[in-house]
Amino acid sequence: MRIVVRKPGVFSSVAIALTAIVAAVVMTAAVATAQKAPTAQAQVTFTNDVAPILYRSCIRCHRPGEIAPMSLLTYNDARPWARAIKQRVSRREMPPWFIDRTIGIQSYKNDPSLTDDEIATIVKWVDAGAPQGNPADLPPLPPQGDVNAWRIGTPDLVVKYPTYKMPATGPDLYGSLYVPFDTKEDRYIKAIQTRVIDQGSRKVVHHALSYAVSPDADAQSDGDDSTSQGGQFLVEYASGKNAEIYPPDSGVLLQAGQKAKVDYHFHSIGEETNVQIEVGVVFYPKGTVPKHIRWSKQLGQEAAADIDIPANSIVRRDGYTRLNSPARLTAFQPHFHIRGKYQCLELIYPGEPVKTETVSCANWNYNWHTIYNYEDSVAPIVPAGTLLHVITWWDNTPGNKFNPDPKNWVGAGTGRTIDEMGFSWIGWYDLTDEEYKQELQARKAARQPKKIATDQQQQ
Ligand code: HEC
Incomplete structure (x- = not known):
């Protein structure tokens, strides 16, 4: 067995080198035993x-x-x-x-x-x-629901985006499609799901993000509106995830007359495909306002608005958003194009001395748009005045396997994959001061028994 020490400067300690040798010997022994006596x-x-x-x-x-x-x-x-x-x-x-x-x-x-x-x-x-x-x-195969079944229960409203004819071959395509929701009054959404109707087109749809946008939004005003004009983000279809069932007593407002917009990314699959996407919505009863309004916003994007990524370099930018009320964070989801590398969400708490906490960091894999939904028992509960600090890194070196050309400068742009963007989808809902206190108490209470146990062990 040869031990290669790539950076002698770093591994100068004899103790480390010795540990490595001992570990190698132990490993070799373990392998030998395993090979000798497989029971x-x-x-x-x-x-x-x-x-x-x-x-x-x-x-x-x-x-x-x-x-x-x-x-x-x-x-x-x-x-x-x-x-x-x-x-x-x-x-x-x-x-x-x-x-x-x-x-x-x-x-x-x-x-x-x-x-x-x-x-x-x-x-x-x-x-x-x-x-x-x-x-x-063999354990029994878990029950497999129908792949086409609604996972949100029976929707109160289903809207179909216009069918898109995706050519058999060619580059990936990005754009937006619109359809009216046709609601006559404000309603709160309890659950929502995107479905790609025909199974054949499922491999075409890389991702599809749906928004509620103003009634006059349409394809003419398209371009980079996934970020600037925004609208209210509703639900994403990607990475096997397509349904959003909001936590109890929380919902998202759909204003009367708003349209649905889907931002899509499609790939060709070798045969012409008619892509047909629909969105199903379950509402709260008419007139019901849920206790919590669930927000989902693109944060930290101002830091990426004018990014300037020289050839062969790694660039970091920081964005900050102040929460004006206490809140419970529910989700973290990095978003980039192909030079994306890594993103973190740090909380900067109000008050002196300043306390910070990094709650999530994720690597970026351009093939996947994965949302990370916090488990209820650990979802961050933060006081008013907390800064959400989104830290974003891009990698324009050959070390980034998705990078088509590390010799080129890259700038900001939301439409084309070769331009870069970087922000974080953060999901949260606001809490009243009273709710904030209650949530903190509940957390403390939940932690108590464990703490006592540890104290006893240490004695
Ligand atoms: C969220 C959906 C999803 C989950 C969960 C998932 N996969 Fe995949 N997997 C895909 C998709 C889509 C592809 C094709 C795209 C790609 O290669 O990344 C794929 C590709 C693969 C491939 C490469 C196939 C090839 O053509 O070479 C392997 C192997 C694989 N998955 C194994 C697994 C295993 C093992 C697990 C569980 C431990 C798993 N996957 C979980 C969606 C998923």
């Missing part, structure tokens, strides 16, 4: 070990009719993909989930990511030749 129980099999991981983290997308290219429902489906599975999971490219695991909050709703142990299990399985194991051990 029947120690063998990792599909039916015993791998299927439960795929059921939890993969088959939502990897099943017939869904967005992924192949099914992973059964052993026969998964077997031919074993090597690719090993590669994608060990690089943490699959399932798509790019939260930095070393910093900030780690509990998110619907986090499909694998633990280090689960990744090790898959790697072992593939290295052992991807054995099936005893079919009797």
